Amino acid sequence: MRCPDAFREVDVERPQIPERVDRPPWSRRAGSVLTSLAALIATTVISGPAAAADPGGPCVLERGDVHHSEGLDTWNTGYPRPTRALNAVMIFLSFPDAEPYATPDELVSDHFPGTSDFFRRASYGQFDLRVHPMRRWISMPEESTSYAIQRDWDPAHRTAYLRDAVAAADPAVDFARYDIVYLVADPDAPGIDADATKVVNFDQPLHADGTPLRRLVTVFENHPPDLHVLAHETGHVFDLPDLYRRPTDGGDDWDTRVGDWDLMGSQFGLAPDPFGWHKWKLGWLRGRQVTCLRAPGRTLHSLEPIGAPAPRGAPGADLRTRLVVIRTGPAEVVAIEARGAFGNDAGICAEGVLVYRVRSDIASGDGPIEVLDAHPGSEACHGESVYPKLADAPLGVGEALDIDPGGLRVQVRDRTADGAWSVRITGDKEP
Structure with missing residues (x-):
């Protein structure tokens, strides 16, 4: 299955140069107006008609039946x-x-x-x-x-x-x-x-x-x-899910999945800008800003930080790569993006290349996204971070992250003078 022209699909190593994309607990004529309020529900909604959200391809997860599915092959027009x-x-x-x-x-x-x-x-x-x-x-x-x-x-x-x-x-x-x-x-x-x-x-x-x-x-x-x-x-x-996983044991540790990353996990996070996956889902990233990998092999990518502003005057014409996606299962991808001290992430704890899993078959509030910690033995920004264990999750220059299962390796090679991150991805296993 081939990606459409709108995607950058990569099977061999070559540099890609930018061309200059429900609520946490801590956060604190009448007769003719209303119809069937007895049908109110708080956590589900009848699916509306689907509309194409972006050109198809192997990296576009299908929208599942769960509430606020992370699938983005179609848009639920009820939202x-x-x-x-x-x-x-x-x-x-x-x-x-x-x-x-x-x-x-x-x-x-x-x-x-x-x-x-x-x-x-x-x-x-x-x-x-x-x-x-x-x-x-x-x-x-x-x-x-x-x-x-x-x-x-x-x-x-x-x-x-x-x-x-x-x-x-x-x-x-x-x-x-x-x-x-x-x-x-x-x-x-x-x-x-x-x-x-x-x-x-x-x-x-x-x-x-x-x-x-x-x-x-x-x-x-x-x-x-x-x-x-x-x-x-x-x-x-806008059909985005809660990214935390609500504890079933009555505990208060809600932030273990994404920590400070993306306000749909915690609105108090130090890096609340939405994940690149969400920006793609909402239509703020175009397919041409997303690199789709079918079989990683050995590829080199130049990633513009997800929060960096678009070129002045033409946000819709931004051709710089913002997101790399690798299909790893029927309802799962690994996503890779760069995060820096820009815009909504001005208070970020650690800049670098962030890696996370996305599942389209896990419902809102059950942890549909999981940040992969490049530094599992350390913590950062105590007293400020909502979950210090993930505050320093991004990879820095010279660092690598091995992803299992799947046999993928993400390595940050360099950072260019204009702020883009050079990332090598290797992997021999077909998704």
């Missing part, structure tokens, strides 16, 4: 794809048992323009998230304590909350104008649990103003809120 400007409304909800201390304007500034700026940098300027705040409080009919708000929310109470919120806002909001809806609760109301912020998906969409509402972002953050919390939740709106 908005952030390759254009999207409009979001912020609705501020107050309750009879509390007088808000913060103003809507103050709560807007908690999240914007920071969230829009994060996505602008991550997308190389290709995605514009435009927020439209209501700038006044909408009164909920019941006291905040009556909704029993918490992280693992009882479906009946959650349904009541969403029913009341949409009905209360409908006279003042034209939902047809917006791609994303943020429901922001008064952070000082007594029934608010800051750990309950999440995206709620619908088995069958609600309808308001003739518009299907497939998911709502429920925000219960403190003021000021957790870092990057709205960017993380908005990532779910």
Whole structure:
């Protein structure tokens, strides 16, 4: 099977020169408006029609049946794809048992323009998230304590909350104008649990103003809120999974899979810029920026750091290689990218070449991505990193990582004057 022309497929050694791509626990006319709220669910959503996401090839994992699958052969059109400007409304909800201390304007500034700026940098300027705040409080009919708000929310109470919120806002909001809806609760109301912020998906969409509402972002953050919390939740709106693996033993060690890398693992990470795999999935990297290896053999690649900005004026025309992908199984690839102190990763702990596995058959919250640690015997950035064992995971110049099973070896040969990383990949085993 051959990669299409949009991919760089490599079978022999030769240099490739750039040509100048649901929520962690620590993060804190009404009758005609609503339809079948009893069908609400928090962790699954009916699959929408599929649309081609990028040209096919052996490195493009098929989208699986699991929630927020990491497959990217098709795009689930039930989710908005952030390759254009999207409009979001912020609705501020107050309750009879509390007088808000913060103003809507103050709560807007908690999240914007920071969230829009994060996505602008991550997308190389290709995605514009435009927020439209209501700038006044909408009164909920019941006291905040009556909704029993918490992280693992009882479906009946959650349904009541969403029913009341949409009905209360409908006279003042034209939902047809917006791609994303943020429901922001008064952070000082007594029934608010800051750990309950999440995206709620619908088995069958609600309808308001003739518009299907497939998911709502429920925000219960403190003021000021957790870092990057709205960017993380908005990532779910774009079909990105939680990258942590939720402990089943009641423990609090959620960060062992990806550590600081990608805000879908932890919004507090020192390197929250999305993985190159996610940028490819969302449409911010094109196939021509991704090198696909069928059988590595011995190849040499020049990798532009994933967070480095695109050439001025033409983000969509950037031809520099940002990601190398090797198919290693029916639902698995190994991905290789360079990370540096650029943009969203300005606070990175260790620069270098990052290697990770991606599985399209593992659901959100079960660890679909695993960072491979190039320095398993060391830790870094204690007191800052969310998981110091992976904070220094990238390879530096002169270092190598052997990947088993599979017989792959990734070695960093050099770093060029313009900041690109020269990487040799060897392996004799067919994927």
